[in-house]
Amino acid sequence: MFQELENKVVVITGAGSGIGKSFAENFGKAKAKVVLNYRSDRHLDELEELKNTIQSAGGQAIAVQGDVSVEEDVKHLVQSAVETFGTIDIMINNAGFEKPIPTHEMSLDEWQKVIDINLTGAFIGSREAINQFLKEDKKGVIINTSSVHDTIPWPNYVNYAASKGGMKLMMETMSMEYAQYGIRINNISPGAIVTEHTKEKFSDPKTREETLEMIPAREIGEAQDVANVALFLASDLASYIHGTTLYVDGGMTNYPAFMGGKG
Ligand code: BGC
Numbered sequence: 001m002f003q004e005l006e007n008k009v010v011v012i013t014g015a016g017s018g019i020g021k022s023f024a025e026n027f028g029k030a031k032a033k034v035v036l037n038y039r040s041d042r043h044l045d046e047l048e049e050l051k052n053t054i055q056s057a058g059g060q061a062i063a064v065q066g067d068v069s070v071e072e073d074v075k076h077l078v079q080s081a082v083e084t085f086g087t088i089d090i091m092i093n094n095a096g097f098e099k100p101i102p103t104h105e106m107s108l109d110e111w112q113k114v115i116d117i118n119l120t121g122a123f124i125g126s127r128e129a130i131n132q133f134l135k136e137d138k139k140g141v142i143i144n145t146s147s148v149h150d151t152i153p154w155p156n157y158v159n160y161a162a163s164k165g166g167m168k169l170m171m172e173t174m175s176m177e178y179a180q181y182g183i184r185i186n187n188i189s190p191g192a193i194v195t196e197h198t199k200e201k202f203s204d205p206k207t208r209e210e211t212l213e214m215i216p217a218r219e220i221g222e223a224q225d226v227a228n229v230a231l232f233l234a235s236d237l238a239s240y241i242h243g244t245t246l247y248v249d250g251g252m253t254n255y256p257a258f259m260g261g262k263g
Contacts, residue, residue, distance in 0.1 A: 002235045005030035009085040010234070011077060012036060013068050013125060014095030016043030018195035019145060021050060022227035023092055028054030028061065030231060032090075035081045036063045039095070060085075068095045068121030069113075078128040087136060090234045091129035093122035094145040100156040111159045118163035119170065126174055130183060139182030141234050144171055145226075146187040148249045164189075168245060175243030184242050188229050191249025193221040216259060217250030 010027045014020040016038035027034050034054055038047055047063045054061040064080045066073030081088045097117045101110055122144050133140035149157065150164040168187060175185040192211050194202055202208050202220055212218050226248045232238055233246065247253050257263075 002030045002231050004236050005032050005231065005234060007031065007033060008089040008234070009033045009035065009081055009087050010090040010092065011081050011088055011125075011129070012092045012094055013074075013077070013121065014038070014145075015050070015063075016040075016047055018197050019190065019193065019223045019226050020092075020094040021046070022223035023094060023230050024050055024061070025053060025057075026224075026227045026231050027090075027234075028057045028059035031058040033060045033085045034062075035077070035084070035088075036061055037066055037068070037077050037095070038063060039065065039067050041065075067117075068093070068125060069116035071124055074121065074124040074128055078125075078132060082132060087138070088129055088132050088140065089138070090141045090143070091125055092143045092145070092230060093125040095121055096145060096147075098157060098160045101159075102156050103158045106159065114159035115163050115166075118160065119166045122167055123170060126170075126185065130174070130178055133178075133183050134181065137181075139184070142171075142174070142183070142185040143230055143233050144185075144187045146171075146189040146245065148189050148191045148247060148252050150187070150189055150245065151253055171245075172243045179242045184233075184238070186233050186238075186241055186243065187245040188226060188233065189245050189247045189249065189253075190226045191215065191221060191247070191252035193223055193226060193248075195223050214256050215250040215252050216254060216256050219250060221248060221250060 010032050012023050015024045015036035051061040066077050146167045147164040149161045150168040154161045171187045
């Protein structure tokens with residue numbers, strides 16, 4: 001399956017951990033050429049391991065440091081893909097950040113940081129990829145990691161919800177502009193997924209129980225559940241999918257409070 005992804009060049013931001021790391025592993029298994037963006041040196045050991053995993057699965061990998069909210073870093077990232085592997089086929093804007101702060105206590109810096117990473121970062125990554133696709137006359141693919149909070153409001157995370165809500169219309173608008181060139185742009189919106197970032201909160205029994213109540217499938221997802229959708233969206237199986245959002249959330253966006261049949 002997904003043989004067409006062999007040798008495809010895929011750039012993944014925030015690839016050092018969490019869902020981004022699973023994306024990278026999956027594309028490695030598909031024998032793609034993977035450009036792993038990471039921000040912090042903290043993840044260097046994991047990145048080395050990830051590169052080895054990809055290489056032993058038959059893929060290729062390079063790691064490129066950069067902050068997605070810095071325009072020059074993202075330009076450098078896409079250029080590195082082109083310089084090393086000759087092209088870019090798939091851009092995955094995955095890097096993201098979240099931290100709960102009540103709105104009335106949120107400083108402008110705290111607001112801006114999340115908008116810059118989650119929304120502006122994805123804008124720059126998409127723009128740079130689109131420029132390269134147009135230059136090469138290539139039917140490239142862009143996938144953004146969004147969130148169920150592109151549609152579900154999230155108290156104490158106003159910056160995050162605004163960034164993801166913005167990402168939805170950003171993706172839809174870009175898709176409307178570039179679908180005519182065969183460029184496919186879509187979002188994946190995960191719900192509650194266990195990763196090293198969320199492990200702590202979901203291992204608290206009370207939080208876990210409260211979260212499960214919001215999920216009709218009554219289970220918390222795995223990073224692999226999300227990463228599998230990225231392979232699909234990047235593949236020829238998805239060749240007519242433009243400008244849409246695939247929710248990977250166990251039904252969280254489907255009004256779980258109505259499960260009991262009341263109302
Ligand atoms: C966030 C998670 C959260 C989930 C469901 C995601 O976008 O990254 O921390 O558990 O939404 O609320």
